[in-house]
Amino acid sequence: MSGSAGASPSRGRRRRDAGRRLFIATFIGPPLLLYAVFVLLPAVNAFRYSLTRWDGLGEPAWVGLGNFGAILASGSEFLPAIRHNLFLTFVPGVITLSLALFFAYTIHQRVAGARLFRVAFFFPNVISGVAVALLWILIYSTTDVGMLNNLLKAMGRHEPIAFTESGNLLWAIVPMSVWSATGFFMILFLAAMENIPETYYEAARLDGASAAGQFRHITLPLMWDVLTTGVVFLVVGGLKFFDAIYVMENGRPSKATHTMSTLLYSKVFQEYNIGYGTAISVMLFLLVLGATFLSLRLMRRERLEY
Amino acid sequence: MAPKTRSASRDAGSRVAGALRYIALLVYLAAVVFPMCWVFYTSAKSTRQIYASPFGLPGVLTSPSRTSAQPLIENYAKAWVGSHFSRYFLNSAFVVSVSLALILLLGSMAAYVLARFEFRGRKTIFMLFVCGLLIPMQLVLIPLFFQFSDMGEWLTRLLAPSARALGLGELTVSLHDSHFGLILIYVAFSLAFTVFTLTAFFRTLPGELREAALMDGAGEYRVFFSVMMPLGKPGIVTIAIFNFLGLWNEYLFGLVFLSTDRLKTLPLGLASISMQAQYKSDFGLLFAALVIAMAPTIMVYIILQEKLTRGITLGALKG
Numbered sequence: 053m054s055g056s057a058g059a060s061p062s063r064g065r066r067r068r069d070a071g072r073r074l075f076i077a078t079f080i081g082p083p084l085l086l087y088a089v090f091v092l093l094p095a096v097n098a099f100r101y102s103l104t105r106w107d108g109l110g111e112p113a114w115v116g117l118g119n120f121g122a123i124l125a126s127g128s129e130f131l132p133a134i135r136h137n138l139f140l141t142f143v144p145g146v147i148t149l150s151l152a153l154f155f156a157y158t159i160h161q162r163v164a165g166a167r168l169f170r171v172a173f174f175f176p177n178v179i180s181g182v183a184v185a186l187l188w189i190l191i192y193s194t195t196d197v198g199m200l201n202n203l204l205k206a207m208g209r210h211e212p213i214a215f216t217e218s219g220n221l222l223w224a225i226v227p228m229s230v231w232s233a234t235g236f237f238m239i240l241f242l243a244a245m246e247n248i249p250e251t252y253y254e255a256a257r258l259d260g261a262s263a264a265g266q267f268r269h270i271t272l273p274l275m276w277d278v279l280t281t282g283v284v285f286l287v288v289g290g291l292k293f294f295d296a297i298y299v300m301e302n303g304r305p306s307k308a309t310h311t312m313s314t315l316l317y318s319k320v321f322q323e324y325n326i327g328y329g330t331a332i333s334v335m336l337f338l339l340v341l342g343a344t345f346l347s348l349r350l351m352r353r354e355r356l357e358y
Numbered sequence: 359m360a361p362k363t364r365s366a367s368r369d370a371g372s373r374v375a376g377a378l379r380y381i382a383l384l385v386y387l388a389a390v391v392f393p394m395c396w397v398f399y400t401s402a403k404s405t406r407q408i409y410a411s412p413f414g415l416p417g418v419l420t421s422p423s424r425t426s427a428q429p430l431i432e433n434y435a436k437a438w439v440g441s442h443f444s445r446y447f448l449n450s451a452f453v454v455s456v457s458l459a460l461i462l463l464l465g466s467m468a469a470y471v472l473a474r475f476e477f478r479g480r481k482t483i484f485m486l487f488v489c490g491l492l493i494p495m496q497l498v499l500i501p502l503f504f505q506f507s508d509m510g511e512w513l514t515r516l517l518a519p520s521a522r523a524l525g526l527g528e529l530t531v532s533l534h535d536s537h538f539g540l541i542l543i544y545v546a547f548s549l550a551f552t553v554f555t556l557t558a559f560f561r562t563l564p565g566e567l568r569e570a571a572l573m574d575g576a577g578e579y580r581v582f583f584s585v586m587m588p589l590g591k592p593g594i595v596t597i598a599i600f601n602f603l604g605l606w607n608e609y610l611f612g613l614v615f616l617s618t619d620r621l622k623t624l625p626l627g628l629a630s631i632s633m634q635a636q637y638k639s640d641f642g643l644l645f646a647a648l649v650i651a652m653a654p655t656i657m658v659y660i661i662l663q664e665k666l667t668r669g670i671t672l673g674a675l676k677g
Contacts, residue, residue, distance in 0.1 A: 075578040079471045083464040090546030097501035178655040180607030182625040186632045243671035302633045337497040
């Protein structure tokens with residue numbers, strides 16, 4: 053009698069445990085399987101591919117680190133590509149971050165129309181990279197349609213400038229990049245600034261701190277984490293740069309304009325040099341990883357607690 | 359006397375600085391808004407009108423009439439019908455909406471379990487999803503391309519006999535050049551970010567309602583679909599917006615995995631007309647196509663603007 057009374061709740065609990073386990077398995081199983089098969093598996097396979105020479109049809113030939121030797125050898129196409137990525141990361145990046153910080157700071161001073169600026173500045177961020185590229189192709193056009201060349205003509209220049217020609221393209225992408233990214237970072241920074249309690253500024257003003265002093269000693273340190281996040285986003289985005297170069301170069305970038313992504317795309321899907329192309333993708337991954345940790349590391353400071 | 363004048367001049371100085379900063383805001387506002395307005399109104403002009411006066415307003419705005427609306431109608435007809443933008447649009451709408459539905463369902467299922475249950479392997483699984491945040495699509499792209507060939511062959515071998523038995527003829531399954539394949543990739547690739555963010559979100563929800571529902575005898579499935587999903591709606595909506603924007607604008611995966619023109623999504627269609635020489639001077643068409651590609655995300659942004667920026671804000675403050 054007492055035995056059965058003790059057994060039945062535990063049997064009930066066991067059944068409930070089994071039900072719970074089944075629930076967990078049915079909920080985590082499908083997403084995990086999909087993610088493992090279509091993200092983790094190919095990611096791991098990339099390392100295997102990068103150690104072979106393969107045209108996609110026959111048997112892959114093992115070449116060890118040969119592909120990495122080839123992409124890092126002087127005169128390879130990879131080294132200029134990496135340089136272009138660094139250029140496209142840092143030149144527009146510095147301008148973007150400075151502008152975003154400046155606009156966020158100004159809007160945070162409760163200027164008239166703050167809401168309008170906030171909403172409008174973000175617009176370019178919701179447009180696809182391809183559409184942004186086409187828009188800037190039209191802005192840069194050497195025909196009469198080109199907004200910029202029209203402006204230059206009005207200022208007295210007769211010959212239109214071929215902004216999107218290979219030799220000029222990287223510089224031409226700088227304003228485009230800044231235009232399409234600043235809004236996002238501004239919103240990010242503005243959120244961080246709004247999160248700083250007003251009392252800190254009041255106390256600083258009582259101590260006679262100037263506006264610049266307040267910015268340096270209160271605003272900047274207290275939004276440092278968000279600034280770091282911004283830098284990571286920017287660097288990772290710059291390392292992966294693809295759409296605009298590919299579209300503006302008509303799908304055939306040259307040695308003067310290739311980024312890592314366009315180069316690996318053309319190596320694999322236009323030249324069928326799969327091992328070599330995958331080696332570039334592995335380098336890209338390692339750089340993303342390295343840059344993320346480096347940015348977090350370099351930007352790390354004593355966390356400020358007021 | 360002297361300190362007073364100095365503070366007065368400092369006041370004036372800061373007012374000038376403030377005015378200059380405001381002018382900078384206005385200049386940037388013009389730089390952002392003007393090119394976009396230019397695209398919209400120029401799409402209502404014929405290529406000849408565009409050449410004649412690249413910045414002038416279209417006739418349909420200055421003197422609306424049936425003839426002045428002609429270029430507008432022609433451009434959009436050319437883009438929508440002649441250059442297959444209706445197709446691209448429907449393809450994008452289909453691929454993105456199916457992907458989005460699956461991402462949100464699977465993502466919130468995984469996130470809910472990871473946030474609310476204690477079980478063996480929970481931390482490892484969560485870490486696997488976090489790793490995905492650092493994996494660039496370029497790394498998975500190439501192996502996935504060949505994996506798709508292998509899986510297609512495998513599925514064909516698996517399914518062909520039963521298809522033959524059912525009298526459906528010879529069946530070949532291919533994940534290449536199919537919306538189904540692209541959807542699989544989009545869903546799998548969006549899961550890392552979705553699961554990571556929603557896990558944090560589900561942790562913040564109060565547990566009492568769940569306890570109460572369980573006490574009332576509701577099963578775990580019921581609790582999830584009729585208590586936790588509705589509670590999680592704000593987080594899920596924000597994630598949906600981010601995924602929508604990312605997928606609607608996605609180019610590289612589409613470029614690799616879709617080759618038939620009939621199947622292409624909007625970014626692919628837009629890229630192909632911007633790269634083909636025959637369209638390069640057909641400005642009426644280019645502007646109209648650009649509007650068709652830009653309009654949906656701009657509309658979604660205008661409607662859900664507050665939710666989107668709140669999402670960035672929350673992300674920023676969590677670091």
